[in-house]
Amino acid sequence: MFNEHLAFNFTNTSVKYFHPDDCPILQKICFTVQDKNFQANFGIQNKEKENQRNEAFTKVIDQGPIARDSYQNLTALQPELPRETTIYKTKKRINEEMSNAIPILILNISNEQSLTPIHKNPDINDPEIIEEVLKYIGKAGYRKITDILLYILPDLINRHVINPDNPIINLRISGDGRNVGRKVKHVIITCTILDDIVNLYKANYHYTIILYPGTENYKLLQRMIAPIASELDDLILNGLRDSNGTIWTINPYFSSDWKFMAIVLGFNAPNSKHFCLWCLCTKENIGNKHKVCIIEKNMDQIKPAFFDNNSSVKPPPGYIKPPLLQMIPLNHYVPDELHIMLRIWDRLWNLVLHELKTQNQFDNLTRKKIIAEMNRISVSFQFWQDQGTQNWSYTSLMGGDKEIVLKSFNFGVVFNEERAFLINHLWRDFYQLYNNMKSQKTSPIQFANQAKQWLDLFLTSSEGELNSDTFKEGLYRPKDVTPYIHVLVHHIPEFMKQHQKFGLCAFSCAPVEKKNHDQVSAFFRKTMKDGGKGAERKSAIFEILHYENRSMYFAQKDTIDKYSKPQHIHIKKLKK
Numbered sequence: 001m002f003n004e005h006l007a008f009n010f011t012n013t014s015v016k017y018f019h020p021d022d023c024p025i026l027q028k029i030c031f032t033v034q035d036k037n038f039q040a041n042f043g044i045q046n047k048e049k050e051n052q053r054n055e056a057f058t059k060v061i062d063q064g065p066i067a068r069d070s071y072q073n074l075t076a077l078q079p080e081l082p083r084e085t086t087i088y089k090t091k092k093r094i095n096e097e098m099s100n101a102i103p104i105l106i107l108n109i110s111n112e113q114s115l116t117p118i119h120k121n122p123d124i125n126d127p128e129i130i131e132e133v134l135k136y137i138g139k140a141g142y143r144k145i146t147d148i149l150l151y152i153l154p155d156l157i158n159r160h161v162i163n164p165d166n167p168i169i170n171l172r173i174s175g176d177g178r179n180v181g182r183k184v185k186h187v188i189i190t191c192t193i194l195d196d197i198v199n200l201y202k203a204n205y206h207y208t209i210i211l212y213p214g215t216e217n218y219k220l221l222q223r224m225i226a227p228i229a230s231e232l233d234d235l236i237l238n239g240l241r242d243s244n245g246t247i248w249t250i251n252p253y254f255s256s257d258w259k260f261m262a263i264v265l266g267f268n269a270p271n272s273k274h275f276c277l278w279c280l281c282t283k284e285n286i287g288n289k290h291k292v293c294i295i296e297k298n299m300d301q302i303k304p305a306f307f308d309n310n311s312s313v314k315p316p317p318g319y320i321k322p323p324l325l326q327m328i329p330l331n332h333y334v335p336d337e338l339h340i341m342l343r344i345w346d347r348l349w350n351l352v353l354h355e356l357k358t359q360n361q362f363d364n365l366t367r368k369k370i371i372a373e374m375n376r377i378s379v380s381f382q383f384w385q386d387q388g389t390q391n392w393s394y395t396s397l398m399g400g401d402k403e404i405v406l407k408s409f410n411f412g413v414v415f416n417e418e419r420a421f422l423i424n425h426l427w428r429d430f431y432q433l434y435n436n437m438k439s440q441k442t443s444p445i446q447f448a449n450q451a452k453q454w455l456d457l458f459l460t461s462s463e464g465e466l467n468s469d470t471f472k473e474g475l476y477r478p479k480d481v482t483p484y485i486h487v488l489v490h491h492i493p494e495f496m497k498q499h500q501k502f503g504l505c506a507f508s509c510a511p512v513e514k515k516n517h518d519q520v521s522a523f524f525r526k527t528m529k530d531g532g533k534g535a536e537r538k539s540a541i542f543e544i545l546h547y548e549n550r551s552m553y554f555a556q557k558d559t560i561d562k563y564s565k566p567q568h569i570h571i572k573k574l575k576k
């Protein structure tokens with residue numbers, strides 16, 4: 001009765017203040033009687049709206065991610081929030097709906113190999129995560145590319161990313177392995193739509209096809225990638241038929257760091273005589289600045305050697321095992337721009353440290369100066385001595401910090417003016433080159449010239465007689481050139497030209513790395529487990545793929561993640 005009265009009064013009073021066309025509606029009133037809280041809701045509850053609200057909450061909780069018990073604590077503080085069980089049910093409903101569209105399969109891959117220790121620094125070092133990841137060795141999660149494509153197709157067409165009148169999809173496959181502790185890697189293989197250029201830098205638009213904890217080697221990857229290979233074969237041969245009967249042509253691409261790509265291609269190690277995936281250059285010639293190399297190997301030379309028993313054709317040098325994804329043309333294997341920068345940075349940095357060491361200058365004072373210069377440019381950096389070997393290690397910097405060093409580190413703190421000028425010049429020019437490489441506006445011909453000039457600078461030879469006044473010290477030797485430098489100078493301009501439609505940035509693996517890192521960090525934690533019992537208690541692999549399915553659901557449904565804020569009115573004292 002009391003509430004009906006209030007509603008009646010609101011309607012009567014509101015006409016005095018608002019225009020009836022503005023439709024003022026009383027939604028709810030909160031009040032206290034004898035310390036007891038009441039909330040009166042008015043009008044009919046809109047089921048659909050309620051559902052949307054629950055989905056919006058589920059999305060935000062997913063993206064947090066916020067653990068179940070943490071959310072329960074929040075609802076205890078704020079009773080207006082949807083109940084935790086409501087969120088759980090919503091999540092379950094979306095999982096079921098999505099499992100029909102994109103089923104999640106768990107593959108059991110017996111793992112005969114023992115884990116080999118990883119010598120590089122771990123990407124993830126949380127003991128709880130490492131323990132959890134190790135439990136899932138031998139298992140892999142798999143979602144079919146076809147299911148993923150069919151699900152995202154309507155949205156891509158709606159956004160005019162692809163066109164049913166010219167049904168072509170440029171599909172990029174990528175791979176990434178994170179070091180989890182020092183024993184195991186967490187490997188994912190993803191796909192994305194190259195045509196969706198504006199979204200390519202977002203991790204959410206790279207869809208996981210396969211994920212597994214284990215080693216990143218040929219034998220294991222061969223088994224893991226087999227379902228993808230047969231699916232891709234079929235998609236390329238027959239196209240993708242959508243629900244309207246349109247048949248889409250699939251153009252496949254592959255991008256990853258060098259190591260992953262070499263494994264997928266069945267290629268030998270980067271320190272072998274024939275080190276290059278794309279050309280016939282040999283180790284002896286890697287630093288020959290007069291040599292011009294072009295992409296000259298191709299799948300048509302590789303395929304008969306490994307897949308045609310009647311053929312006596314030899315594979316191009318360096319190709320030692322059957323490629324795992326032979327349906328992708330070799331010039332569609334595009335190196336990742338991020339790793340080109342990261343690995344060339346490592347080489348440049350090692351050359352600087354090497355120079356200081358050979359001149360007996362790598363002492364406490366020099367190390368202090370380096371750390372101080374790093375501090376000046378806001379990069380946190382340390383040196384420390386390894387136990388046992390007494391070797392000096394240093395902070396391994398992330399991409400962003402490496403860029404800052406390229407741009408701003410002044411080598412004048414450890415070298416004389418002339419030397420510092422030369423080395424600073426080399427670092428700044430490389431920074432410029434890296435930015436030009438990423439920009440779609442860069443002309444490939446111009447880039448080729450710039451890259452060549454940079455290589456010439458890198459290889460600046462000494463002039464004049466040693467220990468005389470005329471002596472001018474050069475920079476580095478031909479054998480200091482690495483495969484990544486070779487690729488930057490010789491092949492990147494060609495890749496830029498061939499794939500200018502998308503830009504080299506479209507092949508960046510940074511979002512795939514981020515996805516892998518974030519998912520491992522979030523889901524291999526006990527607190528993030530679903531908490532259900534028995535069969536409901538799912539593995540982390542399942543959890544990750546369900547999570548991905550849900551995020552695709554939210555993207556398709558365009559689930560909102562914020563409501564417009566109400567205007568708050570605060571009346572301190574009521575007039576009598």
Ligand SMILES: [Zn+2]
Nearest residue numbers: 276278279293
């Ligand atoms: Zn080459």
